[in-house]
Amino acid sequence: MSVSNTVSETYAAIARNLRFSDGVVLIVTYYIFKRFEPDKPGPVGFLLVVTPSILVPVLHLHILSLPLAITTTFSLYYSLILFYVATYRLSPFHPLAKYPGPITNKLSKLTMSYIASTGKQHTYYRKLHEHYGNIVRTGPNELSVNFADAIKPVLGAGGLPKGSCKSLSVFFVPRLDTLSQNAPVWYNRVADGQPSSIIGTQDPVEHKRRRKTWDRAFSTAAIRNYEEIVVRRARQLVEQFEKRAGQDIDLSTWMSFFSYDVMGDMTFGFGFDMMQTGYDANGVWKTIEGGLVLSTTLAHIPWLFTYLRLIPAITDRQRTFDLTATYVNHRIAEGSNIKDLMYYLTDEEGLEPEKPSMSIIHSDGLIAVIAGSDTTATSLTAILYYLLLEPAKFDRLRSEVDGYFAPGEEPLDSTKMASMPYLNASINEALRLVPPVISGSQRSATPGSGGKIIGPYFIPEGNNIFTHTHTLQRNPRYFSPYPDSFWPDRWLPEKDREKAPFNEEFILDLAAFNPFSYGPANCVGKNLALLELRVITCFIVQKFNLKVKQGFRIETWEEGIEDFFVVKRPPLPVIMEARRF
Numbered sequence: 017m018s019v020s021n022t023v024s025e026t027y028a029a030i031a032r033n034l035r036f037s038d039g040v041v042l043i044v045t046y047y048i049f050k051r052f053e054p055d056k057p058g059p060v061g062f063l064l065v066v067t068p069s070i071l072v073p074v075l076h077l078h079i080l081s082l083p084l085a086i087t088t089t090f091s092l093y094y095s096l097i098l099f100y101v102a103t104y105r106l107s108p109f110h111p112l113a114k115y116p117g118p119i120t121n122k123l124s125k126l127t128m129s130y131i132a133s134t135g136k137q138h139t140y141y142r143k144l145h146e147h148y149g150n151i152v153r154t155g156p157n158e159l160s161v162n163f164a165d166a167i168k169p170v171l172g173a174g175g176l177p178k179g180s181c182k183s184l185s186v187f188f189v190p191r192l193d194t195l196s197q198n199a200p201v202w203y204n205r206v207a208d209g210q211p212s213s214i215i216g217t218q219d220p221v222e223h224k225r226r227r228k229t230w231d232r233a234f235s236t237a238a239i240r241n242y243e244e245i246v247v248r249r250a251r252q253l254v255e256q257f258e259k260r261a262g263q264d265i266d267l268s269t270w271m272s273f274f275s276y277d278v279m280g281d282m283t284f285g286f287g288f289d290m291m292q293t294g295y296d297a298n299g300v301w302k303t304i305e306g307g308l309v310l311s312t313t314l315a316h317i318p319w320l321f322t323y324l325r326l327i328p329a330i331t332d333r334q335r336t337f338d339l340t341a342t343y344v345n346h347r348i349a350e351g352s353n354i355k356d357l358m359y360y361l362t363d364e365e366g367l368e369p370e371k372p373s374m375s376i377i378h379s380d381g382l383i384a385v386i387a388g389s390d391t392t393a394t395s396l397t398a399i400l401y402y403l404l405l406e407p408a409k410f411d412r413l414r415s416e417v418d419g420y421f422a423p424g425e426e427p428l429d430s431t432k433m434a435s436m437p438y439l440n441a442s443i444n445e446a447l448r449l450v451p452p453v454i455s456g457s458q459r460s461a462t463p464g465s466g467g468k469i470i471g472p473y474f475i476p477e478g479n480n481i482f483t484h485t486h487t488l489q490r491n492p493r494y495f496s497p498y499p500d501s502f503w504p505d506r507w508l509p510e511k512d513r514e515k516a517p518f519n520e521e522f523i524l525d526l527a528a529f530n531p532f533s534y535g536p537a538n539c540v541g542k543n544l545a546l547l548e549l550r551v552i553t554c555f556i557v558q559k560f561n562l563k564v565k566q567g568f569r570i571e572t573w574e575e576g577i578e579d580f581f582v583v584k585r586p587p588l589p590v591i592m593e594a595r596r597f
C-alpha cells in the first residue's frame with residue numbers, strides 16, 4: 017500500500033468518524049478567539065492545548081497509533097481554526113470588507129510586523145496609499161488614511177481614543193473589552209498592574225486626568241524656566257564643536273547627545289553627560305533605541321509582549337525602566353533649584369487631589385526622555401541636512417540670523433526667534449519632510465463605541481485607524497509644488513515667496529501638517545521642541561561653516577531614515593569650521 021493511500025484512508029476515517037460535537041467544539045473555540053482573543057497563558061493554553069487534547073481520544077478510537085492520533089488531532093484542529101479565521105477576514109461579512117488593501121494585510125498583521133522590523137513602515141504605507149487611494153486596509157482590523165479631513169474626527173476633541181476604556185478583568189479572559197484581535201498599537205505594552213506612560217494611556221478619561229500635570233509642565237511660564245537649561249546646553253554644544261573644528265563629526269549623533277543631555281537635565285536634574293564625554297556612557301540612548309525597534313515590530317502583534325516579557329533579556333525593558341527609576345529617585349532625593357519637569361510630574365505644587373504614585377512618576381520620567389530626545393534630534397539633523405544639501409538656503413538663513421542678531425550677540429531671545437520667517441519656514445519644512453514620529457498616530461474606534469464617520473467613510477467599532485503623517489505631509493494635494501523637496505518658501509507670505517515653476521498651482525493645506533499630531537493627545541512638548549530647534553539652528557548657522565565629509569553622498573541620508581515609531585537616523589558626517597566674522 018502506498019504512503020498516499022495510507023494518509024488518504026486515515027483522513028477518510030477521520031472524516032467518517034468526526035462527530036457533530038467535534039465541529040461544535042472547533043467553532044466555539046474559534047468564536048472565543050474571534051470575539052475575545054484571549055492572549056494570557058491560562059486561557060490560551062486551555063483553548064490551544066487542553067481542548068484539542070480532549071478530542072484526541074475520539075480520533076484514537078479510529079487511529080490506533082496514539083502519536084498519530086495526537087498529531088492528526090492537533091494539526092487538524094489548528095488548521096481548521098486558521099481556516100475559519102482566514103475565511104472570515106477575507107469574507108464580505110468582515111466589517112472592513114469594503115476597504116481595499118493587500119490580501120496578506122487583510123489576513124494578518126504578520127506582514128506589517130515584518131515590514132516594521134525593517135524600519136521601512138513609513139514608505140510601505142505611502143506605497144499602499146499610492147496604489148489603493150485615500151483609505152487602505154493595512155491589517156485585519158486596521159485602516160490607514162491619507163486625507164486631511166480625517167485629522168479632526170480621528171485625532172481632535174471628541175475624536176477617537178488610543179484604545180479602549182476601563183479594563184475589566186472578567187473570569188479567565190483578561191481585559192475582556194480590550195480585545196487583542198482589534199488591539200491598538202498601545203495595547204499590552206506594560207505588564208498587568210504596571211502603569212502605562214502618558215503616551216500609552218488608552219483610556220481617554222485616565223489620559224485626560226494625567227495630561228493635566230503634563231500641560232502644567234509645558235505651560236508658557238514653565239518653558240521660560242527651561243530656557244536656562246537649553247541655553248547652557250547649546251553653549252556646551254558650540255564649545256564641543258569648536259574643539260572639534262576641522263575634524264569629521266557625525267552631526268546626527270551630536271544632535272542626540274545634545275537632546276538627551278537637555279532631557280536628562282529637565283527630568284532628572286542632571287544630563288547624561290553625552291556631550292562632555294562624547295559618547296553614550298550610560299547606554300541610555302542605545303537601550304531606548306533597542307526598545308523602540310522591538311516595540312515597533314511587536315506593536316502589530318501586541319499579544320506577543322505577554323510572552324516576551326517572560327524573557328527579560330529580549331525586551332531589556334526592565335533595564336531601561338530600572339535605570340530611569342534610579343535617576344528619578346536621585347532627583348527627588350536631591351531636589352532641584354529650578355522648576356524642572358520633575359517638579360510638575362511629582363506635583364510638588366500639590367495641585368492634584370492625589371499625588372501620583374512612584375510607579376507613574378518613573379514611567380513618565382522614562383517617556384519624557386524617549387519622547388523628547390530622539391524626536392528633537394531628528395528634526396535638528398533634518399534641518400541641517402537640507403541646509404547642507406542646498407547651500408543657497410543655508411546662506412539665506414544665515415543672512416536672516418545676522419539681521420536679527422549682530423555678530424558676537426548670542427541668538428538667545430526666544431521671542432525674536434519665534435518671529436524669524438525663514439528660520440521657522442525651514443523648521444516647518446524639515447518637520448514636514450521628516451516628521452520624527454513619521455508614521456503618525458493611531459486611534460481606535462473601540463468596541464462598544466458604535467463606530468465613527470470619518471469624511472465619506474464609516475469606521476465600524478473594534479477597528480483602528482492611522483492618520484499617516486509621512487504620506488499626508490508629502491501629498492501633492494496639500495503641498496505643491498515640490499511635495500518631496502525642501503522648499504521653505506511655501507511657508508512664507510506670497511510677497512516673499514519665490515515664484516512656483518511653470519505657474520504650477522500653489523497649495524498649502526495646514527490641516528495636513530501635523531508633525532506634533534493634533535487634539536487632546538497631541539505632543540505636549542511641542543513648545544520646548546520648537547525652542548530647542550530655533551536656538552540650535554541659529555547657533556550653528558551663525559557660528560559655523562559646514563562641509564559634507566569628502567566621499568559621503570549626502571543625498572543618500574534621507575533614504576537611510578528608518579521608522580521605529582520615532583525616526584532612527586543614519587550618520588550625517590560633516591566637517592565644521594568656526595566662522596570668521
Ligand code: HEM
Binds near residue numbers: 227532540
Ligand atoms: C520635534 C520634536 C517633537 C516631535 C515632532 C514630537 C511629536 C510627537 C507626536 C507626533 C506625538 C504623538 C501624539 C499622538 O499620539 O497623537 C507626541 C507625543 C508626545 N510628546 Fe512629542 N514630539 C517632539 C518633542 C517632544 C519633547 C521635547 C517632549 C518633552 C518631553 C515631548 C513629549 C511628548 C509626550 C509626553 C507625548 C505624549 C502626549 C500624550 O499622550 O498626551 N515631545 N510627540
